[in-house]
Structure formats: structure tokens, C-alpha cells
Amino acid sequence: MRTDTMAFSTSPDSGSAIRPYRPDDGPWVRELIDADRLPGQPHCTAQKLAAAQHGALSSAGWVIPVWPQISVLADAEDRPCGIIGYLSWTDVDTGLICWVHAREDGPALGALLGQALAALAHCPRIDAFAGASPGLLGPGGLPRTHRGATxxxxxxxxxTGLRSGRYLHRGLPAEAPPAKLVADVFPCDVPPGHRLIIREAAEPIAEAVVSAEADRTATVHWIETLPTHRRRGLGRKLLAQALALLAEQGATEVALVLDDAQQPASESQAATRLFHSFGFTHVDQLWTYQHRRPRAPRPGT
Known part of the structure; x- marks a missing residue:
């Protein structure tokens, strides 16, 4: 994270300015992030905020180290009323707006996005809210209904916006019904949680990754069955065991992102039926965004 090269710039409100993020901004920033929190989404903690400043981005199956540049919009008393994180990869001329929060205040959001676009002016392509499963500071995309101003x-x-998935949520009973143990369970580091694997002839054929937080929220990051082993009820058995495990760990609600934008309709419908049968309900449609600029002509062309 770079915080030493950014100059102050004025914002739409008199007396406010965009400046680099400082460690003492943490409590204000966590409130801003939690103001946009969806049901079942973990609360922003000091640890999560610190990890987001020099953590990892999950994309297309890869975990990529990132060090976003973070700017805050501060009011006349120098209290943060908006925050944005963005970065660029110089080798591919691509920028990324990781997250932005400003209590859905249009002028504040505009000032922050303007700052990021100016800083990423060298990038012909800029993605926003791109990612995979729910991350440190958001659900993995922009919740279109809950964050209409953004x-x-x-x-x-x-x-330009594109639908990327659906955010689903359900509560968990204090005492979950026992589930048949069909999967081996292992701790995992990225994301921190547990991996459940069903094997056949010693080969993995179905897998889920879940995590439970101290605030009693939980996330199903991943659940998948090999195409050759579908329609055997493995996904149902795996999900039942995963939810029972999360309830045992004290979680009272769980969320997941159904990444169905690129799936065939038959697979999307089957996944929807599975999750609905377990009590998951639709909360919001997630979107990702892309901004393109014409490439500047090379000298002499």
C-alpha cells in the first residue's frame, strides 16, 4: 500500500478532502464498511482491514498478492466519510477498483471514483468489484439493489456492469440436525476455514470449502461435484455436512455466492434447487464492472 505520494484533492463538500489512509482511520473506516454489510456477511474487524491492505485477491482460481492504494474522503474535522482501494498491474496495463464505501452518498462516491480513475489513468482497462467468492471487505461483487447509488x-x-452471481443467505439453528459424515474434513489456510472432500477409490469427487467467523457468521466459499459424479446426491450430502460443521462451530447464519452467470442454465437451475431446498434465500444480485479507454498511440504512429 502506498500512502506517501498522494496529494490532497478537494471533494464536492466544502472543507472535505481526499487524502491517504492512516492507521488511526481504522474505527471510522470499519463503520463505513459495515454500513454496506449484507445479511450473513462477516463484520469488518481490525484484522480484516489490515489484511485487506496487503492481502490476496482470489480470481479465476488463482490467489494473487495485492497491495492496494487506499484513499479516504475526510470531512472538515478530518474524519473519514468514504474510502476506496485500488491498484494496477504495470505489466498488463490493467487497473482494479477493489472496493469503495461512502454510505451510498453519490457526491462522495463520485469524488472517490474520480480520484481512483485519475490515479489509474495509465490503464486502458479498469475492473471494479471483480473477484470470486466473498472476500475480506465485501461479498465478491457489488450488490446491485443494496448499493444502487454506487x-x-x-x-x-x-x-459497464455485468451480472456475476447471486448472494444467498440462511439462518442456522442453534443445534443443527446430525448429518451423515460422508466427507473427510481438513483445515485450510486460504481462506481460513475447513475443506470437506468426498472420495471414491481414493480420488476426490466432491469438495466444499467453508469458514466460520467469531461474530457467528459463516461462508460457503466453494462446493462442487465432478461432472461425472453428479445426480447421485453427493452435493446434498456434502452441503448437509458442511452446514452441520458450521453450526457446531457456533455460526448462526451462513451466506454463499451462487456464481451462475457463466454456467449453463441446467447447472444453474440444479444449484438453485439445491440451495433453496436447504433454506437459502436470494438477497441480492452481484455485479462486476469494467471501464475501457482507447490506448494512447505510440510515438511515431
Whole structure:
């Protein structure tokens, strides 16, 4: 994270300014992030905020180290009223707006996005809210309904939106019904939690990754059955064991992202039926965004 090269810039509100993030901004920033929290989404803690400053981005099956540049919009008393994190990869001329929070205040969002676009002016392509499963500071995409002002501001600044998945949620009973143990369970580091694997002839044929938080929220990051072993009820058995495990760990609610935007309709419908049969309900549609600029002509062309 770079915080030493950014100059102050004025914002739409008199007396406020965009400046680098400072460690003492933490409590204010965590409130801003939690103001956009969806049901079942973990609360932002000091540890999560610190990890987001020099953590990892999950994308297309890869875990990529990232060090975002973080700016805050501070009011006349120098208290953060908005925050944005963004970065760029110089080798591919691509930028990424990781997250932005400003209590859905349009002018504040515009000031922050303007700052990020200016800092990423060298990037012909800029993605926003791109990622896979729920991450440290968000659900893995922009919740279109819950964050309508952010969507509108992105569009006003030239971004094109694309549906990326659906955010689902359900409560967990204090005492979950016992589930048949069909999967081996192992701890995992990324994301911190547990991996459940069903094997046949010693080969993995179905897998889930779940995590439970101290605030009693939980996430199903991943659940998948090999295509050659589907329609045997393995996904149902695996999900039942995963939810029972999360309840045993004290979770009272669980969320997941159904990444069905690129799936065939038959697979999406089957996954929807499975999750609905377990009591998951639709909370919001997640979107990702992209902004493209014409490449500057090379000298002499």
C-alpha cells in the first residue's frame, strides 16, 4: 500500500478532502464498511482491514498478492466519510477498483471514483468489484439493489456492469440436525476455514470449502461435484455436512455466492434447487464492472 505520494484533492463538500489512509482511520473506516454489510456477511474487524491492505485477491482460481492504494474522503474535522482501494498491474496495463464505501452518498462516491480513475489513468482497462467468492471487505461483487447509488455512480463514470452471481443467505439453528459424515474434513489456510472432500477409490469427487467467523457468521466459499459424479446426491450430502460443521462451530447464519452467470442454465437451475431446498434465500444480485479507454498511440504512429 502506498500512502506517501498522494496529494490532497478537494471533494464536492466544502472543507472535505481526499487524502491517504492512516492507521488511526481504522474505527471510522470499519463503520463505513459495515454500513454496506449484507445479511450473513462477516463484520469488518481490525484484522480484516489490515489484511485487506496487503492481502490476496482470489480470481479465476488463482490467489494473487495485492497491495492496494487506499484513499479516504475526510470531512472538515478530518474524519473519514468514504474510502476506496485500488491498484494496477504495470505489466498488463490493467487497473482494479477493489472496493469503495461512502454510505451510498453519490457526491462522495463520485469524488472517490474520480480520484481512483485519475490515479489509474495509465490503464486502458479498469475492473471494479471483480473477484470470486466473498472476500475480506465485501461479498465478491457489488450488490446491485443494496448499493444502487454506487452502481449509478460507476455507470456515470463510464463503467459497464455485468451480472456475476447471486448472494444467498440462511439462518442456522442453534443445534443443527446430525448429518451423515460422508466427507473427510481438513483445515485450510486460504481462506481460513475447513475443506470437506468426498472420495471414491481414493480420488476426490466432491469438495466444499467453508469458514466460520467469531461474530457467528459463516461462508460457503466453494462446493462442487465432478461432472461425472453428479445426480447421485453427493452435493446434498456434502452441503448437509458442511452446514452441520458450521453450526457446531457456533455460526448462526451462513451466506454463499451462487456464481451462475457463466454456467449453463441446467447447472444453474440444479444449484438453485439445491440451495433453496436447504433454506437459502436470494438477497441480492452481484455485479462486476469494467471501464475501457482507447490506448494512447505510440510515438511515431
Amino acid at each position: 452502481h449509478d455512480t460507476l455507470v456515470q463514470y463510464g463503467f
